[in-house]
Amino acid sequence: MVRQNVARRAALVDAAIEVLATEGARGLTFRAVDAQAGVPTGTASNYFASRDELLTQAGGRIYERLQPDAATIAASLSGPRDRDRVTQLMKELVDRISSFSSGYLALLELRLEATRRPGLRAVLTERIRADVDANVRYHLESGLPGDATTVVLLYLAMNWLIVERLTLPDVFGEGEIHELVASAVERLLP
């Protein structure tokens, strides 16, 4: 085992995310990660005990990188607590997630891989359920209109809108995507 360092480990996990997005779960090998990270062949295998560990860490890291930064959180807590504000925050959320397209595509690859790997399935289930619950809590506590059902239904609709945008961007154009976000908020708030 070579001496390990935190920055290199993070760079390898980030490289794994790019490999997942571009090559698919099946293309994720230690060798491909080394190549993507621009490090000597054999490096990744010094940092991760198994491919499973790499998959799991990639999943965790995507969620880490999808979290809003402190400035974004502060901004989202300011402004009026009304329907228009929810629409605006949802548009920002969809744009922010879409802009990390490799992360979102990698997460879809991990979901599909989870149908074949019970360990990965357990980790992702816990992570995503916690994320849904945190979204509900944040929405209600920050005084935005709508109830828990609103938040979960928005989560469903926004996720598939992002899938369309990132995988088949011409099914709905950019204009239609923003209209659909507005319509979803309009109708899902009770």
Place this chain on the structure above:
Amino acid sequence: MVRQNVARRAALVDAAIEVLATEGARGLTFRAVDAQAGVPTGTASNYFASRDELLTQAGGRIYERLQPDAATIAASLSGPRDRDRVTQLMKELVDRISSFSSGYLALLELRLEATRRPGLRAVLTERIRADVDANVRYHLESGLPGDATTVVLLYLAMNWLIVERLTLPDVFGEGEIHELVASAVERLLP
């Protein structure tokens, strides 16, 4: 070229769907399809000019198999045209699509593969846009309540609900899934 027949071609495309679902897009090789279909190695390569052709045909075939049969269509056109009926039809739709889980998972694999293959992306875009439009037309013409926006927003929410159910079934339990379908209809009808 061996003599071709229609039934064998269909069986090979169906085998390709199973391979996509279980092995991922990267695992889709002529050899894997032959093995899945239980035919001699070399058979699939006599039926399809390329892997691209096989991917495209698999996409078309999934939509064919997802279409309701005549009895299902007739049943859906009967009964009252009210909110409760929309909820019931949506539950049936989600259950029908979920029950062809390999088809739905294969379609997700194809969407991810489409980010790497412009030809496949064009075919899927056309197919899915036509499917969304047909859903809207069917809904409006059959006298169900709701407008085009209702149908598209239901399409978004139901798709992600199916993704959750098929990839990480413990994020929402079965009971919660049916409640979410009912809530989505309740709120998305204007």
